[in-house]
Amino acid sequence: MERTLRDWRAVVVFVGPAALLYTIILLIPMVWSFGYTFFKGSPIGGFTFVGVDNYLRLISDAKFLKSLWFSTQYAIVVSAGQIFFGLLLALLYVFYLKRASALVRTLVFFPVVLPTVAVAQMFVKIFEIAPQYGQVNALLDLVQLDTFIQPWLGQGRTAFWVIVIMDIWRAVGFYGILLYAGLVEISDEVIEAARLDGARGWNLLQFILLPLLTPVIISSLIFSLNGTLKVFDSVLALTGGGPGATTMPLTLYMYRTSFSLNNYGYGSTLAVMLTLECLLVTLLVFRKARRDVL
């Protein structure tokens, strides 16, 4: 047994191809990207060494600060929404629909698997104003609330909320299932005992369910924040960062800097910032959670 499992040639055969591909396509480029941050330029125009200039430039770059703020704001709002509504869904599944919840779970999960571009184009049409009213404006027209009819995607403030609504809409079924799985894990005896002690409704949720669910909520939160901080597809397909640069996330700013302005050095610096923010947020949530739970 031992001899068969300790065969190093088998290790090479089994793991080798994956390790090789992974190293060339992901690992080396990631390190290489970090190297780019000390240069200016692109492969086409050539690189010049600039030391830490790219990092210094960040502080005074208003576009960077704005896009960082946009990404952060967006990530917080969308994650909060995804988890809040996901939790409501999970409670609904477990305590009201009970065994009948399978069908509803499946239906509500469906948008998760839809392509972002398709979803975004649907939402463009839903919030359209010209040449014809989309769903929202048509509905406002129908109920005579004409004053609220507006170009939802044509104004930075409302466009932000359209993106937020879309991404919550898309993912809520996913978080519903994650948290549902967490709730099902909580043993019936615990809930029953709490009920006998008089915990009901809000009390049951606050003192029994939420504390027991914390690990699942934390991992959902980390997953959600990491996904939303990296938002790219939704924004590109829905607003393209506009109008102006009002809905420009860090990822898209990094993309434009690298490919439209041909500055790989500064683009990589922005990518490093994005990586740092993801790591920082994950660590923060972990530490906060540890202090609260243990």
Next chain:
Amino acid sequence: MKTTVVPNTPLPNARGSALRRVGQIAIAVLVGLLVLIELYPTVWLLMSSMKAPDEFNLFPIYALPRSLYFQNYVEAWTAGHMSTYFTNSVLATVPSLLLLLLVGVPAGFGIEILKWKFSNTMLLVFMAAIMVPLQMAILPLFTIYTQLQLLDTRLGLIITYTAFGLPLTIFLMAGYFKSVPREMLEAAVVDGANIYQVFFYIALPVVMNSIVTIALVQFFFIWNDLFLSFTFISDTDLRTIQTGLLNFQGQYGQRDWGPTFASIAMSILPTLLIYLLLNQFIIKGLTAGSVKG
């Protein structure tokens, strides 16, 4: 029987049960509303894709279609180049998936079952790419592909999808191989099986369902990908559905709503079909990737 049941309804509690009934109705309405909100856009999209051109001008956007105008699909398929995009997506997705499983499944086995010094470290190294944003890799990758002339090629895209799918595939596979009973492996080895026979005849059959799950999850990631094909493909003839659709919006989106809706509908059709058939696998797979990650 009936007569014994009816008197059982507790009269003193009539007010309580009325309240409960109101509560139940409220919940039912809430559930209905929720399902409606989550499903309506897709249903509306499919309906709109059947509308004749003047229907968009004459009736509000939420009106039901007056006819079944399949011409939209013909238009999107030919004039809208959806036939090209669709073919490109299939030709990128299928080979990527096969390659991904071919490389990723054995790697999961090698890391979880085989005994070697750095197996845990290796898993952690693979996991690093789950945390680090893809944006960190694309610029050097662009340079590499330019040098190797892989830019704007199907092969380049396939390699990229395969490599980017590896971390999650290996991570999940390692977990699934853990559930293969050790006794089964040992019995096979005692019977004289070598490690490759153990892999093919003992371990693989046990994790077959999980492989299907992973294949489905990766199918969605690759089929729905915008970022990578947007970055590495600029040739119109090689565009996948998602990048094609993105451009479709600009060209036709304002004028021809019918074909636009039809092309969006086409892009979600494979997803819809697979989801209808295999939703339990898909839900399991997609959520497994995050709880453990």
